[in-house]
Amino acid sequence: MLLVNKNITVVGMGLTGIASANFLVSKKARVTLIDSKSRSKLEKNIRSLNPQIRTLFDCSKIPLNSELIVLSPGVNINSPFLVKANKQGVPVISEIELASRFTQTPIIAVTGTNGKSTVTTLIGDILKQTGKRVAVGGNLGRPFIDLLKIEHVDYFVLEVSTFQLEGINSFRPNIAIILNITPDHLDRHKNFKEYSDLKGKISAFQTDEDTLILNKDDEHVLKQAIHSKAKKVFFSMTQKVAKGAYLEGNCITTSFNEKEKYFLSVDGLRPPLKFQIENILGAIAV
DSSP states (O other): OOOTTOEEEEEOOSHHHHHHHHHHHHTTOEEEEEOSSOHHHHTTGGGGSOTTSEEESSOOOOOTTOSEEEEOTTSOTTOHHHHHHHHTTOOEEEHHHHHHTTOOSOEEEEEOSSSHHHHHHHHHHHHHHTTOOEEEEESSSSOHHHHTTSOSOSEEEEEOOHHHHTTOSSOOOSEEEEOOOOSOOTTTSSSHHHHHHHHHGGGTTOOTTSEEEEETTOHHHHHTTTTOOSEEEEEESSSOOSSEEEEETTEEEEEETTEEEEEEEGGGSOHHHHTTHHHHHHHHTO
16 A cells, blocks of 8 residues: 555544554655644643644544545544545545555454453463464554554454444454444444444455354354355354354363364363353454
8 A cells, every 4th residue: 555645634633543643654644633622632642743744633624635534443434524525535444444454464353342352362362372473452552553563473463343343444354253242332323233233344354264253142243244254163151163162061162173172171260260251262262
């Protein structure tokens, strides 16, 4: 993706917006960073901003010369000023979409209504214990775009929200996980179906070379698998799965390549972890 001398507007001066703007300037783009808040409320945020970046405060208007718009997660993609710009032919994308275009490193992306942070952290820890070099972030901690600074990474492990998935059009995780779907953020999304479909969008651009991991105990999650081309892996608290991880009695068991393998006994877990068994299953299924 060529960015040299391209006029790009970044919307939102939070952590993600600042990181996105700095990244784009490093790629020689001409960047304008806007926010609807006043400068006085954003002084701390902009301290790390590259001085080449033009800033507009108290602003909800896209500059007329914009060729691309990059959104922070807190900015509603359906805001009138963004809808207007998009209708005028200006592409609107999320930060994870932008970042994914600048890496060939495998991506593991986790979404769901509950447990995203826990599972993202667990996967990162498990991979690190196997000797892999892992960068963990996304909606958790450092923005994906900022993780690109880290050299020699084997995997990016990302927590991904519906707000970020709204603005993707090619984001393709090698492994995607949908943990669960229950009503949430309905003040932002039109209805539960739209919210559910946005969770499913995590797999929209996967191919049959990729993997989609699903909670077999959640009917709303399973519905999102229907149109996915990815290979399916499951986890369950209530039933055996042919491929994935499940709880059988007090034992967490995995099943891959038609071979079942005892993983660990939940009896040995500390009390706080016993409440995280479903999240542990999701992480192990990776």
